[in-house]
Amino acid sequence: MGFDTPQGSRGAQLPPADRMRQMNEGVIADIRGGGSGPTGMNALVLITVGRKTGQERETPVAYFPLEDGNYAIIASAAGAAKHPVWYLNLGAHPDRVRVVVAGSEFPVTAEEVTGSERDRIWQQVITAAPGFAQYEEATDRTIPVIRLRRGAGDA
Secondary structure, three states: OOOOOOOOOOOOOOOOHHHHHHHHHHHHHHHHOOOOOOOOOOEEEEEEEOOOOOOEEEEEEEEEEOOOOOEEEEOOHHHOOOOOHHHHHHHHOOOOEEEEEOOEEEEEEEEEEOHHHHHHHHHHHHHHOOHHHHHHHHOOOOOOEEEEEEOOOOO
């Protein structure tokens, strides 16, 4: 299970990093305060360890509940050619991850889902949130699907 999906060569243009940071701050505060993120979307705060800096990073990410009680997150980067930085951080430290869901923080382990299981979860995602299908059309990369497994003792 590697976090080794190749980057793409074309895709959507993302807003500048400073603007993204500003937008994310309010969403993170809402989720930490017990909210669910932007209207119409379940969102969590993903806390990763930077692969280069070793510093903690917080990013709001849409999530999709899985039937086993875990979560799926999608490294769509809104259809950009490159993966989001948090995907690269997860690949470097998949066992040093925490999330905040509706104000509750707990550890998770990240694993990239591949093959037919990835395809099955992807279909669930685009059924629940059709906009993700547009991201797939905007880029030539395979959009990674990540399962976040709740840590031991968290039920």
